[in-house]
Amino acid sequence: MSPSPKEQAQTEQFAAIYRRNQLPVMRSVERQVCGCDYGGTSWTTRKEADEIAGLLGLREGVHLLDLGSGSGWPALYWAETTGCNTVLTDLPFDGLRLAARRVIDDGLGTSCCFALASGIELPFSDGAFDAISHSDVLCCLPDKFAVLRSCHQALRRDGRMVFPVISIALGLGEADYQRAVENGPPFIEADMDYPKLLQRTGWVIDQCWDVTENFAATYRRLMDAEAGEVKALLDLFGVAGLAERQAGQREKLRAIDDGLLCREIFSVRRG
Numbered sequence: 001m002s003p004s005p006k007e008q009a010q011t012e013q014f015a016a017i018y019r020r021n022q023l024p025v026m027r028s029v030e031r032q033v034c035g036c037d038y039g040g041t042s043w044t045t046r047k048e049a050d051e052i053a054g055l056l057g058l059r060e061g062v063h064l065l066d067l068g069s070g071s072g073w074p075a076l077y078w079a080e081t082t083g084c085n086t087v088l089t090d091l092p093f094d095g096l097r098l099a100a101r102r103v104i105d106d107g108l109g110t111s112c113c114f115a116l117a118s119g120i121e122l123p124f125s126d127g128a129f130d131a132i133s134h135s136d137v138l139c140c141l142p143d144k145f146a147v148l149r150s151c152h153q154a155l156r157r158d159g160r161m162v163f164p165v166i167s168i169a170l171g172l173g174e175a176d177y178q179r180a181v182e183n184g185p186p187f188i189e190a191d192m193d194y195p196k197l198l199q200r201t202g203w204v205i206d207q208c209w210d211v212t213e214n215f216a217a218t219y220r221r222l223m224d225a226e227a228g229e230v231k232a233l234l235d236l237f238g239v240a241g242l243a244e245r246q247a248g249q250r251e252k253l254r255a256i257d258d259g260l261l262c263r264e265i266f267s268v269r270r271g
Contacts, residue, residue: 007142010140010186012092019098029225043218043219045218048211050081052074052133053082055207062130063087064085065086065128065133067133071098076108078133085112087115089116099114120150122151127157131159140185144191148198149201167188167190208264209264210263216253219256223250230242
C-alpha cells in the first residue's frame, strides 16, 4: 500500500530531523534533555529506558524487536547495556543508516541488525521475538490497530511489549481537542483510547502508568537547553526559523500543562 501524502511528508520530515539531530549542538541538547546523544526523536529519558529494559527482561540471549527505531535511541542503548539481540526497524532508511554507523562506532558487533519495514507489515515469522518496544512511535502512525496486531503476531506467547505513547486526553471539548491535535504528533488521533485499542487487538495490560508530569519536565529541559545554545541554533535555523520553533514549543508545553496531551507507558502481554 502506497503512503498517503501526509505519511510521505512525515517520512521526509523525520529523515530531515534525524540528519539535523546529528549536529553537535543538537546532540548537546539531547544529552541535557534525555541523557543520551543518539540524535533520536523519542521523549524517553535514560531513567525511563532503564525502567523499560527491566520490564522487558532484557539480557543476553533475549531477542528484542524495536519499531520506529530511527537513529537508535533507546534500542542501541539497550543492546549495549543489557547484551540483548536487537532488530531495529523503521521507515525511512535515513535514521537506520545513522544507527548502523553508531553500531560500528560503539563496537556492538553482530548483536544488532536492521530491517527497513513498516509496522503494519513486519517481515518476521510468528513468535520470533521475546520482547517488543517502540518509544513514542504508535502515536505517529495512522493505522494503530494494524501495528498492534502485527506486533502481537511477532511476539512469542510468553513475551512482553512495553511502550510509551502520547495521546489526547479524554473528554475534551471541541476547541481543546483541536488544540491537542495541533500540538501532538502528526497521527495522534485514534479511534478509541489505548486500553480499548489494546484489548481489541488481543493484548492484556499488566501495567500502565501516567508519565505526563515527567513529559512536561522533559519538555521544559528541552526549552532550557536550547535557550543555552541560542547562538548555534540561530546559525542552524535563522532568526525567523528559531522564533517559530520556540513559539511552537511554548504552545506544545501549554497544551501539556493544560491537560490536553498525556503520555503513558504500557506493559502488555499477549492474551
